Amino acid sequence: MASPGKPKKTVGQQVSLRYAWYALFILFMVNFINYVDRMAINTAMETLKRYFEINDTKLGLIASSFTLVYALISLPMGYLSDRGVRTRIIAAGAFIWSLATTASGFMTRYWPFFITRAAVGAGEGIYAPSGNALIVDYFPKRLRNTAVAIFMSAMILGGAVAFIVAGLILQKTEHFKMDRIDALVVNRKHQPIDGWEFEKSTEIKNPATGKRMAAYHFTNGAGQSMTVGLQRHDDKKTDQQKAAIGMRGSSLLFDIYALHDKEVLTGDLNPAAKELTAAVIERVRNHEGDPIGxxxxxxxxxxxxxxxxxxxxxxxxxxxxxxxxxxxxxxxxxxxxxxxxxxxxxxxxxxxxxxxxxxxYYYIRSDNWKWIFWILGPPGLIIALFAFFLKEPIKGGGDGLSHEQASKVEQKKTDYSLIFKTPTVMLLMLSNILATYCVGGLVIWLFPYVERYKGMESAEASMKVGPFVIVAALAGVIVSGILADKLQKKTLKGNNILLVIAILCGTPFMYLFFFSNSYWIMVGSISMTMFFLSWLNGPLNALLMTLVEPQLRATLNAIHILLIHVLGDALSPLIIGYISDQKSLGYALLITPVFLVLGMIGFGVAAITVEKDIKACEARMKAAGIVDDGSMPGGH
Structure with a gap:
């Protein structure tokens, strides 16, 4: 117990700038995996809809449940983060959400899956309030925008990587409903086809295309063996390309191949094999639509x-x-x-x-989404261990506080009303609620929209569009960090200016994406949208942390998270899903950018009060004995 009149020793230690960069890398990886686990589900939205046989309202509710629990948990965790060891809290959150992500893959019914996704939100809510507050305490003010921008870039990078990896997983783990194709190719009595006896059916990899096929193995009385394979129809190949890879014919849903010993036969077939292949092609063409009815x-x-x-x-x-x-x-x-x-x-x-x-999709299984969670969940358990052993910095260390100064600050009664009495803070949070409503809804429903309106499957879209989005988003994060640091040196309104420019430039590209049917225009427009919208998080969060004292930062972060998610992207997936059920997904998405524009207006209005509020915070910190000279105690 501390002696009377003697301040209780503050939690945390001074860290060098070199260690701060190491800690930033670990926290970047935590945030990266956070967004991979959070966003990977988006690519599988249409697959989940087919698997659980649900409408768009229930589909949107899955995303809303995650976000709502995430936001509600964040508020008490913000309070605890301002008083506890934040590195341990982050590790606990990463462990819980990674475990819940992995468990999601084992759910076979809608409501249990709904619960596990909510549990993922709980884990991420435990972690969320501590991230930005830690970064601010690791780094001096002169590097704050850059450090926060790097940390927040993990959100963009993690989301984009999630789209690509999830799409790749869906492609590589796609399976046929073999019982349905069996009934199509081989009748129930297994009667011979032109003298060929059916032996067995298996799923194999087509050696000519690398894609999965349903293979039917036959033998005849002459001791010959033969395999006829059915692969999902690819209407993009020319006749010459089809002949080169040994395709023997096509139906509306399948391309059909002849194989022997797992090798595709590309030359002329012997008469018996030719008859068998032709008979299977005819049967598939004539009857593949019968069971669909x-x-x-x-x-x-x-x-x-x-x-x-x-x-x-x-x-x-x-x-x-x-x-x-x-x-x-x-x-x-x-x-x-x-x-x-x-x-x-x-x-x-x-x-x-x-x-x-x-x-x-009648002949295609829809349970391959499970592999996304089985593969992407476990890595978070490893990074949680690294986070657990991070050094806890002094609260206010990035603002120049020593142990003694931090202890004095912690002994003082914390005035939480300052958060709500700071006009710029309230304007920034309100504006970000509107922006998050739009961006969150768009991200959740992007792949269902592409699949329904652009004629491209979600997995295919993630592979074709994802790499461009990653490059654009990372470029945007780098540019925003550089611009924010430069603008902030010239004017305290610099971050506000950047937020307004980001939305002003990004919104037209969003509408261009909606209305275009050209592949390259779609890629270019969504990439430019992400380039500009990736400017928002770094400057916004850095500015919020600058507007309050160190002992309020995690709580402010928690309140911010609660508001933008409960009133923003917890609502938008559900509302968009409901509007989609009543009208259409296209209509629902076209009206969402209006909220982004309203947010832009709010960011601009906040520029009126930002200088006064930053100076007021600096005066309070100076009065509390916090020396903010931009230096880093204990290191260079």
């Missing part, structure tokens, strides 16, 4: 322009009695475009997307 979609009112062309009359019609659009069998990409032009309105567009998805 009719799919019906409620459509209360149909457009007067809904005139079905002759080539689709046997597949598409409108049932006046039930007020449903009916589609029979398989819808091709070409048919999707034709059907799309027959109607109008967002609801009709959504129905056409469902028609295409429901038929094209």
């Amino acid at each position: 009719e799919n019906r979609y409620h459509m209360p009112h149909i457009s007067a322009k809904f005139k079905v062309p002759a080539e689709l009359k046997h597949k598409l019609w409108y049932d006046e009695k039930t007020r449903e659009i009916v589609f029979r069998g398989i819808m091709t990409k070409k048919e999707k475009k034709i059907v799309q032009e027959l109607g109008e309105g967002e609801h009709y567009t959504k129905i056409v997307g469902f028609m295409y998805s429901d038929t094209n």
Whole structure:
């Protein structure tokens, strides 16, 4: 027990600048894995919808549950972080969310999965308030913007890497529903096909394309063996390319190959093998749509322009009695475009997307999303160990406090009302609620939007778009850190100016992405959107930390997290999902950038009070004995 009148020794120790950079690397990795585990689910949204057979409202609720729990846990953890050992708190949070992420892959029903994702949010909520506060205490003020920008860049990098890795995992772990393809290729009685007896069916890797195929092994009375393989149809190859890799024929859903001893046969086949291959191709072409049957979609009112062309009359019609659009069998990409032009309105567009998805995934399993969590969850357990052994810096160490000064500050009664009495803080948080509503909703629903409106599967989109987004976002983080440090030296309004420019430049590119159907324009516009929006986090969080004293920073961070998530991206996925169910996903997303623009206005208004509030904070710190000369105690 401390003796009367003697300040209790503060938790933490002085650290060198070299150690501060090491700590930043560990914290960067924690934040990186945090966002990998958080964002990886986005690529699998459509797969999850098919697996759990849920609507968009329930799909959005998964994301909202994570964010809501994350935000609610952050508030008490902010209070504890201002009083405890933050490095240990961060380690505990990383351990819990990594364990919950891994467990998510074992859930087979919607509500248990919902609970594990909420548990991921709890773990990340334990960690979140301490991150920025630690960075500020590790680094002197002259390096604060750069350090925070680097730390926050892990959010952008982690999210982008999550998209790519999750997409790659979905591609590599995709499997067929073999029982359905078995019924298509081989009848239930296993009767011979042109003298060939069916032996077994397996899934193998096509040696010619590297993609998975359903392989059917046959033998005949002459002692010959033969394999016919079915691979998902690829309509991007030319006839010459198909012949070069040994493709023997195609149906609407499958490309068909002849193999022997796991090698694709590219030359002429012997008569018996040729007959078998032809028979399988004919059977698949004639019957692959039979088990799919009719799919019906409620459509209360149909457009007067809904005139079905002759080539689709046997597949598409409108049932006046039930007020449903009916589609029979398989819808091709070409048919999707034709059907799309027959109607109008967002609801009709959504129905056409469902028609295409429901038929094209009939033979594909939708449980490969589990591998995303099994692979990405465990690494966080390792980085949690490194975080556990980090040195705890003195609270206020980055502002020049010694042990004695920090102890005196901690003995004083903390006035939490200063957070709410600082106009700039309140304006920045309100503005970021609006910005987070938009950005959070867009990130969650981006891949479902691409799959439904841009004709590109989520896994494919993540691989094709992800690398460009990573480069653009990292470039944005670097540029924002440099600009923020330079502008802040010239004017205390520098960070506000940067926030306004970011949204002013990023919003037009967002709308360009929505309205473009050109691949390169889509890639360019979403990359430029991410380049500018990646400017927001570093300057914003650095500015917030500068506006309050060291003993308030983790609490402020927790309040900020609570507000932007509970009122921002905890609501937007659910609201967007609900609007999507009522109208369409396209309509729901088109109105979200309005909130981003409102946030921009708020960031601009905050520039009016920022100079006064920063100087007021500096005066309070000076009165408390905090010397902020930009130096780093104990190191260079």
